[in-house]
Amino acid sequence: MPSTLTLFNLCCNSIMGTVVHKLPSFKFLNPTSSSSHYCSTTTTTTTTTRTSKTFRAGSRRRSFSISASASAVREDNPALGSLSLGHITRPDFPILHQEVNGSRLVYLDNAATSQKPTAVLNALQNYYEAYNSNVHRGIHYLSARATDEYELARKKVAAFINASDSGEIVFTKNATEAINLVAYSWGMSNLKPEDEVILTIAEHHSAIVPWQLVAQKTGAILKFASLNQDEAPDVDKLRQLFSRKTKIVVVHHVSNTLASVLPIEEIVLWAHDVGAKVLVDACQSVPHMVVNVQSLNVDFLVASSHKMCGPTGVGFLYGKSELLSAMPPFLGGGEMISDVFLDHSTYAEPPSRFEAGTPAIGEAIGLGAAIDYLSRLGMQKIHDYEIELAKYLYESLLSVPNIHVYGPAPSENVDRAALCSFNVENIHPTDIATFLDQQHGVAIRSGHHCAQPLHRHLGVNASARASLHFYNTKEDVDDFIQALNDTVNFFNSFK
Amino acid sequence: MSSSSISSSLRLFTTKLPRPLLCPKTLIPSKPHNLSFLKPISFQRLPTTPSSSPSPSPSVSASSSVPLQPIEELPPKLQEIVKLFQSVQEPKAKYEQLLFYGKNLKPLETQFKTKDNKVEGCVSQVWVRAYLDSDDNVVFEADSDSVLTKGLAALLVNGLSGRPVNEVIRVSPDFAVLLGLQQSLTPSRNNGFLNMLRLMQKKALQLAMEAEKGENLGLKMDGSVENGNFGSNSDLGVEKTPVGVSNLGLKVDSRDGNVNVELDSEVGGERNRVQSSNSGGLGSRGTRIKEKLESELSPVAIEVEDISYQHAGHAGVRGSDGETHFNVKVVSKEFEGKSLVKRHRLVYGLLQEELQSGLHALSIVAKTPSEVNGS
Numbered sequence: 093m094p095s096t097l098t099l100f101n102l103c104c105n106s107i108m109g110t111v112v113h114k115l116p117s118f119k120f121l122n123p124t125s126s127s128s129h130y131c132s133t134t135t136t137t138t139t140t141t142r143t144s145k146t147f148r149a150g151s152r153r154r155s156f157s158i159s160a161s162a163s164a165v166r167e168d169n170p171a172l173g174s175l176s177l178g179h180i181t182r183p184d185f186p187i188l189h190q191e192v193n194g195s196r197l198v199y200l201d202n203a204a205t206s207q208k209p210t211a212v213l214n215a216l217q218n219y220y221e222a223y224n225s226n227v228h229r230g231i232h233y234l235s236a237r238a239t240d241e242y243e244l245a246r247k248k249v250a251a252f253i254n255a256s257d258s259g260e261i262v263f264t265k266n267a268t269e270a271i272n273l274v275a276y277s278w279g280m281s282n283l284k285p286e287d288e289v290i291l292t293i294a295e296h297h298s299a300i301v302p303w304q305l306v307a308q309k310t311g312a313i314l315k316f317a318s319l320n321q322d323e324a325p326d327v328d329k330l331r332q333l334f335s336r337k338t339k340i341v342v343v344h345h346v347s348n349t350l351a352s353v354l355p356i357e358e359i360v361l362w363a364h365d366v367g368a369k370v371l372v373d374a375c376q377s378v379p380h381m382v383v384n385v386q387s388l389n390v391d392f393l394v395a396s397s398h399k400m401c402g403p404t405g406v407g408f409l410y411g412k413s414e415l416l417s418a419m420p421p422f423l424g425g426g427e428m429i430s431d432v433f434l435d436h437s438t439y440a441e442p443p444s445r446f447e448a449g450t451p452a453i454g455e456a457i458g459l460g461a462a463i464d465y466l467s468r469l470g471m472q473k474i475h476d477y478e479i480e481l482a483k484y485l486y487e488s489l490l491s492v493p494n495i496h497v498y499g500p501a502p503s504e505n506v507d508r509a510a511l512c513s514f515n516v517e518n519i520h521p522t523d524i525a526t527f528l529d530q531q532h533g534v535a536i537r538s539g540h541h542c543a544q545p546l547h548r549h550l551g552v553n554a555s556a557r558a559s560l561h562f563y564n565t566k567e568d569v570d571d572f573i574q575a576l577n578d579t580v581n582f583f584n585s586f587k
Numbered sequence: 588m589s590s591s592s593i594s595s596s597l598r599l600f601t602t603k604l605p606r607p608l609l610c611p612k613t614l615i616p617s618k619p620h621n622l623s624f625l626k627p628i629s630f631q632r633l634p635t636t637p638s639s640s641p642s643p644s645p646s647v648s649a650s651s652s653v654p655l656q657p658i659e660e661l662p663p664k665l666q667e668i669v670k671l672f673q674s675v676q677e678p679k680a681k682y683e684q685l686l687f688y689g690k691n692l693k694p695l696e697t698q699f700k701t702k703d704n705k706v707e708g709c710v711s712q713v714w715v716r717a718y719l720d721s722d723d724n725v726v727f728e729a730d731s732d733s734v735l736t737k738g739l740a741a742l743l744v745n746g747l748s749g750r751p752v753n754e755v756i757r758v759s760p761d762f763a764v765l766l767g768l769q770q771s772l773t774p775s776r777n778n779g780f781l782n783m784l785r786l787m788q789k790k791a792l793q794l795a796m797e798a799e800k801g802e803n804l805g806l807k808m809d810g811s812v813e814n815g816n817f818g819s820n821s822d823l824g825v826e827k828t829p830v831g832v833s834n835l836g837l838k839v840d841s842r843d844g845n846v847n848v849e850l851d852s853e854v855g856g857e858r859n860r861v862q863s864s865n866s867g868g869l870g871s872r873g874t875r876i877k878e879k880l881e882s883e884l885s886p887v888a889i890e891v892e893d894i895s896y897q898h899a900g901h902a903g904v905r906g907s908d909g910e911t912h913f914n915v916k917v918v919s920k921e922f923e924g925k926s927l928v929k930r931h932r933l934v935y936g937l938l939q940e941e942l943q944s945g946l947h948a949l950s951i952v953a954k955t956p957s958e959v960n961g962s
Contacts, residue, residue, distance in 0.1 A: 522733045523733050527682070527735075531679060553712060554710055582682070583734060586683075586690060586734065
């Protein structure tokens with residue numbers, strides 16, 4: 093432990109005379125001048141984008157050795173240098189440029205919700221300022237414009253995930269509601285006693301609870317696949333749970349706690365082999381990588397806008413047309429009907445059938461703007477950058493003594509998402525999160541991350557979690573690690 | 588005989604403790620100013636140093652816009668603790684102080700880490716145990732797996748242990764603001780500190796109520812409470828009357844002769860306008876009570892007295908139509924062979940409907956004809 097700190101000293105002796113200190117407070121005005129205060133990233137080469145791309149492609153193959161002092165600068169990785177995606181995009185996110193408790197805000201809770209770029213904020217504001225109106229039935233100009241923009245947002249979502257038709261996109265309140273939609277609408281009319289629903293123990297509560305509720309009503313049975321020794325969901329065991337009784341498989345794409353990625357294409361093949369459908373919780377994947385529902389061939393997929401730089405209050409369900417057409421309504425009301433009589437009603441075609449009431453119009457349009465923003469950056473580019481950042485975060489964390497990071501280690505074959513849930517021995521994660529926030533302005537999360545069964549399996553009550561997005565930089569990770577070491581020292585000194 | 592016991596019961600209801608006793612959550616300026624007990628000092632927040640956060644978190648500033656409970660109202664040890672924290676300026680040193688408290692907190696034995704003692708809604712695990720000592724002051728023990736929470740628990744334990752129940756109940760969580768620990772006071776499920784304090788107050792209340800019953804039965808409660816000697820007449824059992832969860836009325840006998848105090852212990856108790864009641868003839872509820880007891884107990888003598896007016900203006904009464912507190916004296920053969928507690932339970936059982944529809948408290952004298960004639 094002392095050696096790491098000494099190294100920090102050597103690196104950063106321009107700032108700190110002694111070891112354990114708060115960061116000097118300063119306003120982070122020009123986000124691109126990141127080299128001003130840190131273990132220097134002075135190897136910011138002025139390479140053109142093209143060369144850095146090829147270099148990055150090469151460096152991804154390189155295995156990074158986990159050195160004792162992960163604070164050693166990755167001077168050879170321009171992907172994380174001052175022209176990184178993080179540095180370039182930071183100016184677009186006004187919220188990041190503030191101080192919290194006297195320190196620069198370091199926002200590392202992106203798995204909980206992402207920040208929104210100015211383009212999205214503007215889209216929302218513009219909607220309310222210029223053409224706010226109720227959609228779908230109006231005749232007048234404003235409502236026609238609102239309807240057009242709303243339906244255009246739907247098309248953008250469809251294109252973003254490569255759905256074959258925008259009619260396969262149902263706007264919901266969030267991913268949780270989308271899963272409930274499938275559970276109640278599809279589940280209640282397709283599940284019979286002794287039918288099986290297969291999940292993993294690492295699922296988010298929103299993927300578990302709706303199916304528990306429906307299983308109670310229909311007599312279906314839930315089965316869960318556990319983890320393997322790498323602390324990732326055991327894909328082989330998952331496959332073994334499939335049988336003729338399986339009617340639907342509900343799995344995450346990327347785990348919000350373990351950072352592991354499931355092989356969805358294969359899982360879909362195995363599920364379809366036994367005649368089961370697949371519902372994928374893509375909340376942690378759609379915002380961070382290319383997701384192609386046609387090549388994955390999933391039956392249902394859900395995601396939330398607020399995790400992909402869009403506003404809260406809107407999410408979506410993707411469902412194959414033939415499935416949606418056969419599903420009864422979920423919520424009843426206006427918009428989802430065709431004709432209404434006193435003793436019965438007829439219903440609209442999907443997606444309207446599942447969109448009762450006035451939707452979150454401005455928010456959906458905001459989601460469309462977020463998709464435009466993300467598409468302009470390029471999801472592949474975002475993914476590549478985050479892979480690098482994920483490795484850097486993981487390795488930096490391992491340098492903290494007595495730490496355990498959950499989930500599989502990154503390697504040639506294993507990509508991790510840019511998040512790490514961890515525990516430091518003998519220190520409660522809530523203490524860590526509190527101290528990090530109060531003394532260092534670092535925002536992480538502590539708790540069970542809506543995955544209690546997973547934590548029970550791991551044998552802990554709670555864990556701390558730092559999660560990144562493409563607008564985070566290497567300096568954010570460095571700040572976090574330095575703050576974490578300070579925090580750990582503080583609490584250890586009281587043992 | 589009967590009249591003198593009634594007049595003595597009238598005397599019983601002069602409160603010696605300040606009314607209304609404030610629900611810890613609300614410190615609105617409608618405090619009664621006729622009570623010299625409460626000094627109307629306006630409290631000024633001490634400025635924190637620039638190195639700590641310049642602006643309080645929104646939840647803190649929201650509560651600081653309301654006048655805080657004056658520090659003098661806090662139990663003495665808690666006052667000391669608050670002042671200690673105020674004298675420590677640097678935030679990190681405050682945390683060190685907090686951890687120091689936590690470290691010296693007596694550990695809680697595993698047998699007490701029960702579900703009942705667990706503070707709900709905490710991200711960390713926190714347990715609180717409460718029991719009454721020989722002076723009927725409440726003693727707390729606590730533990731947590733998070734050292735910061737343990738520190739906060741230690742603050743509360745050190746500050747509140749060994750104090751009388753009603754003093755503990757009156758503590759408002761706002762004092763946390765005074766500590767300068769950036770402690771959020773938003774009542775959310777994550778607010779361990781707030782939930783801890785509430786649980787401690789709730790347990791203190793429960794202990795006090797059980798102690799009353801215990802002293803009527805001559806039993807030990809909670810394994811460690813002795814039969815408190817409140818000095819009440821054994822034939823004038825005063826019992827609490829719970830009216831729903833959110834409005835827990837309590838009568839606490841104090842030591843100096845049967846003072847009754849009503850407390851509203853739960854957060855979110857009803858705050859409605861005070862309605863005045865006429866204390867002349869019996870209103871509809873009083874009549875109903877009388878008729879019910881008459882028909883079911885065939886009493887030799889019965890007296891029902893509406894004393895709601897004495898309690899007008901305190902929290903438990905607001906929003907009702909005024910018929911909330913009654914003295915009931917019944918002399919009936921039905922009580923023969925029944926213990927005091929059984930007699931009271933019988934009466935309560937008969938008046939269930941009333942209790943659920945706004946009757947807040949009953950003071951019951953239940954005697955058999957032979958007891959009345961013999962004494």
